[in-house]
Amino acid sequence: MFKKVLIANRGAIACRVIRTLKKLGIASVAVYSEADRDSLHVTLADEAFLIGPAPAHQSYLNIEKILEVAKQSGAEAIHPGYGFLSENAEFCDLCESQGIAFIGPTSSQMLDFGLKHTARELAIKSNVPLLPGSSLLADEAEALTEAARIGYPVMLKSTAGGGGIGMRLVWNETELKDAYQTVSYLAQVNFKDAGLYLEKFVQHARHIEVQIFGDGKGQVLALGERDCSVQRRNQKVIEETPAPHLNEQQRDYLQKVAIQLMQSVNYRSAGTVEFVMDTETQEFYFLEVNTRLQVEHGVTEQVFGVDLVEWMVTLASGDWSAPTEKLEPTGHSIQVRLYAEDPIKQFQPSAGLLTHVKFDPQARVETWVETGSTVSSFYDPMIAKIIVTAATRDQAIQAMSASLANTQVAGIETNLEYLQNIIACDVFALGTQTTRFLNTFEWKTQKIEVLQAGIQTAIQDVTGRLGYWDVGVPPSGAIDPLSLTVANHLLANEPNTAGLECTLQGPTLKFHCDSQIVITGGDMLSKLDGELVPMWQTINVKKGQILKCGLIRSGCRSYIGVKDGFDVPDYLGSQATFTLGQFGGHAGRNLLIGDMLPITEYSAQSTTALAQAQIPSFTQNWEIAVMYGPHGAPDFFTKQDIDTFFANEFEIHYNSSRTGIRLIGPKPEWAREDGGEAGLHPSNIHDNAYAIGAIDFTGDMPIILGPDGPSLGGFVCPAVVIHSELWKIGQLKAGDKVKFVPVSYTQAKVLDQKYHQSLTATDTTQIDFNPAIQAEPDTLKDAVLAILDGDADLPSVTYRPAGNSYLLVEYGELVLDLNLRFRIHALMQWVKDQNIQGIIDLTPGIRSLQIHFDSIQLDQLELLQKLQQAEAELPNIQNMQVPSRTVYLPLAWEDSQTQLATERYTQIVRPDAPWCPDNVEFIRRINGLASKQAVKDVVYSANYLVMGLGDVYLGAPVATPLDPRQRLVTTKYNPARTWTPENAVGIGGAYMCVYGMEGPGGYQFVGRTTQMWSRYRKNADFEDGKPWLLRFFDQVKFYEVSEAELLQMREDFKAGRLQLRIEDGVLNLKEYNEFLKTHQESIQAFKDMQQANFEAERRRWHEAGLQEYISESLDAVDEGETVVIPEGGCAVESHMPGSIWKIECASGDIVEEGATLAVIEAMKIEIPIIAPERMKVETITIEKGQTVKTGQVLFTLAPVA
Incomplete structure (x- = not known):
C-alpha cells in the first residue's frame, strides 16, 4: 500500500480523495494555487504546496510543477481527480516514467477514448450501437455534405471535447456554417485539438451512463447505470441511479455492451461509458467514454456500498481484490450540483465570500467550502454535490427536497432555488426528463434584484445584536429604530424584522415575485413602475415591477420594509449589517448593483396606512x-x-x-x-x-x-x-x-x-x-446619582447615570489600579449571579462597570439599590484569584504596514508630530530608556494583562504590563490617525492595544501580530460561537518573528492551520500585591524617571513651538465668490454640506445629462453631483478638498451651441 499520495486537483474532489486516503491511513499531499490558499482541501491534507498563480494553466495544469512537488514530498502516487489533468495522457506517461504511480487508466486508453472519432471506431469493433455520424471532418465543405447525409438536426462536436465545451447543436445548413469555425476554435483553445465530427441529434433523448471498473488485465465490472438527463448547456445538473423507467433487459444490455467495449482495451481503473437513449424508439446509442472518475460517482457508491476512490488507490498500489460476489444495488440515490451562479442572470458565474454555509447533516455532501470560504472566478463554479439515498425513488426525491430546504448558502448567488424548483416539478417526479427538459423549464424565484444600490443601503433589523458590547461588538441595527418598527407594524411583521436602511438616496429594486412593502423614515420620493407611491402606507407589488427611490428630502434615512423580511443569515443573533466589521446583512456590506435579496412571496389586496397626524416630524x-x-x-x-x-x-x-x-x-x-x-x-x-x-x-x-x-x-x-x-x-x-x-x-x-x-x-x-x-x-445640578465613601479597606463607589438605559459604576480614584479591576470583576459576577430581569449587558472598563438595562422592565432606582446592596455582599478581593491564561502572540517589530500608517499620518494629518516619523524612538525618549532596543526588550519581556476588550472594536484588548516597571507610558496621536492596519500593536497612556480591525487610532506603533477576531473561519484557539480570541485577565506575551513569517502565520491562523501556544493559569491578587510591595522602591524609582523624562519631552515641545494637543479641525466653509450664470445656462449647487472629493470635469468640457461633475464626501459617503442636461462647463468655483455648504454654487453651465 502507498504511504503518501498527491492529489493533483482542487475543490470537492480533492477533499473527497483526502477522506479516503485518511481512511486507508495514507498521507495526503495537496497542491493549491494562490486563489485557493484558504480552500478546505489545503486544510484537510497532511501536507500542502503552493504551485502557482490562480490561472489553471499556471497551477493545476502545470505538469512540471506538480511532478516537482510529488518528488519533493515523497509522494508515491498521484490521484488526478476529474477535470484538469485527469485525462491527460502525457501527464500519465510522465508520472510513470518518473516512478510515480498514476491512479487511473493507462495513457493509451486515454488516447483511445479521448478522441471521439477513435472511440467510435472501437465501439464499432465491439458491436456497441452508434448514432449515425461522420468520421473526422476535413473541412467545412465535408461537414455540410455529411450533415445532409445524416439529416438535421446534428451535433457538431470536438473530438477532444468534454464538459459541454466544444459542441454545438445545429438545425440547418446556415447554423452549421456559422458554428464550424467557432467550435473548431474553442476545441483548439481548450483541448489543443481542432478536430470535429458530426453526430445525429436525438430530439427526445435521455443521457444514460454505466459506471465500470477494470483491473487492467481484462476483468471489467459494471456497477449499474445513472441517469444524467437533467442538463443545462450540456452540463449535468442532477444525476441519479438507478435510471428511472428502464426494464431489467435494458439495464443488462447497457452493462453488457459497456463491459464488451472496456474489455477490448483491458481497461484499468474507474471509467464511464455514456449512452444516448431515444425515448421515442427506446434505442440506445454510444456517446463517449470518460476515462476518469466522474463527478457523479457518489450516487453509485451509495447504492452499491463501495468506495470507488479506494478501489482506484488499491488497484494502483497492487492491493485491489475483485468482489467475490456479484454486486447488487440497494435503494435509489440522487445527486444535485450546487453551483455558484445566478440563474436570474442567465446563469452567470458568481464569485466572492460565502458569509454563511449550512448543509443538511442527513445528506452526503461533497464540498470544498464552509462559512468564510471565498469562491474564485478562475475555476468551475461547482461548490458542492448534495447526495441523498432512500429505499425508493419517491422517497429519495422527498429526502432531496428536505435536504435542499435545509441547505443555506449566503454571500453570493447560487442555483439552490433553481434546484429546488426542478426537484419539485412534475417532470422530475415522473422521471420523464430528457436532455432538453431544462431548455424550456419555467421556474419561480423569490428575490428582489438591486438595479441601483442608492448611496448607502444596507439590511438592518431593529434591535441589532445585543449582549456583545463587552467584547467590542456594536449592536448596529437601524439607527432610526422608530421608522423601521412602524414599517414592521404596518406589514404585520415580527417587530424585529429586518428591512432596508437607505441613507440620503434610496435604491432601485426589481421584484421577481409578488410582495408587500412600506416606506418610512425621511421623506423619499419613490415610484413603482413610474407611479408615485405614498410613504407610511403598505404597497402591494407585483412580480416584475420596479421600485425606484430618489433623494431623501427631509431627514437623512428612509426604510423599506418588506413583508416577512429578508432571508439572510443571522450573525451573532442578528441580521443587522456592521459594515466596518464586514458581517451581518447581505454579504456583510452595503448593497451593490446586481445583488439578489431573498424574500418570501406574498400577495395582498388591502393596504394599511399611518394617519398623517401620526407620522413623526422630520425637520432641519x-x-x-x-x-x-x-x-x-x-x-x-x-x-x-x-x-x-x-x-x-x-x-x-x-x-x-x-x-x-x-x-x-x-x-x-x-x-x-x-x-x-x-x-x-x-x-x-x-x-x-x-x-x-x-x-x-x-x-x-x-x-x-x-x-x-x-x-x-x-x-x-x-x-x-x-x-x-x-x-x-x-x-x-x-x-x-x-x-x-x-x-x-x-x-x-x-x-x-x-x-x-x-x-x-x-x-x-x-x-x-x-x-x-x-x-x-x-x-443639571449633579451628574452623579450616588456616592459611597471608601475607607482604608474599600474604595469609594460613584454611581453615574448614562441616559435612562445605562448606569456607570466607578471605583476609587482616577488611577490605574489592579485592585479596582478585581473589584469590578467581583461586582460583574455578582450581578450575573443575581439574574436580574431587565439587564441587557455588562461592560467592564479599567475601573468601572457599565450596566445596560431595559428601563421598562427594571427601574433605575431599583437597580441602584441592588448595586449598593452588592457592596455589602462582595467577597474580600484580597483573597480572589481569577483564571488567567498566557497567550503567546507573534509580533513583527516595526513592520512595513505600521510604518506606512505613520508615513501617511505625517503626510496627511500632522507633519510636525513629535512621535513621527519613528514611534519607537518617541517611546524611548519619553520613557527615558537608553535605546530603541531597550523598548523592544521591555515589550517582548512584559506580561500584558487584558483589562478590557473592544478598545477599539471586535475583541481588541486594552492591556497593561503586570510589572509597573514595564509600563511604557506615552501620549496618543492627536489628532488621531485616519488609518491603522488590522492587528497593529500600539502603546497609549499606560496601555497596550491590538487593533481588532482597520480604522482610525492613536496608540504609538511597535509592530503587528495575528488576528484578534475570527469573522467566519474556525480555529481551535477560538471558543465555539465566540469569534474573539482573548478573555478578561488573559496575559499576552509577545515573541519575535520576521514580517514574512508573520504574514504566513496570519494566513495559516485565519485558515485554522496555526494554533497558538496558550497556557492555562491563575492570577492571585494577594500574591500580586505582595510583589508590588516587595519591589515598591524600584517601581517608584522607575515612575520618577518616567515622569522626569515625560516633563522633559513636554518642555522640548514648547521650545520647538509644538502644541501638546491639537483638536481635530472642522474645516471652515469657503462661501465662494459671486458667480455669474451664463444666459440660457444654470448653476449646479451642492445639495448638502461636505468636502469636495473629486472633480470629474474641466472648464470647456461638454458634459452629457447625468454625467458626474464632482463627488462630495459627506456622512462618510461619496455623493455624485450630476449634470442636469447636456451642457458646457463654463466655470468651476471649487477645488479638490474644499469644504462646501448646502446651496453653494459649484459649477456654472452654459448651453451647447
Missing part, C-alpha cells in the same frame, strides 16, 4: 432629550461648560456616520488641565464603556455615538440621548441644527412608555411619535 432644527451625565461639573467640566452646552445649538458636521454624529459648536473650558495618567487632554479618562447615544467629547469635539460606535474608550461624556429619542440621531443630516434638552429620569421613563405604547398600539388613536418634551434644567 431638532430638539433631542438627553439626561445629564455620566461626566459633568465640577469633576470634568466647569459649570459654564455645561450651561453653554445646553444653551446652544450644534450644527451637524458633514463627516458624520453610523459610528458617530460629529457636532460643530462651542468648545468647553474644562475643569482640568489634563487627563492625568489617561492622557494629555482634559477630556481623557481611563477607558470605560460608552452608551449608545452618549455625547462623547473626543478632545474638544462632541460626537453622538451611534449604533456602530465603539464600546470602550477614554473620553468623557456629559450627556446621553434617552432611549425614546435615539431614532432622531439617525435622521440628523449634515447642516442640520440640534439642541439638547435636559430631562429627568422620571420624564425619560414616561417618554419611553409612550414610545413603547405607540409602537405596539393596535388602536391608532394611541399613537403619538411627537410628544412634548419639557426641559428640566434642575437636573
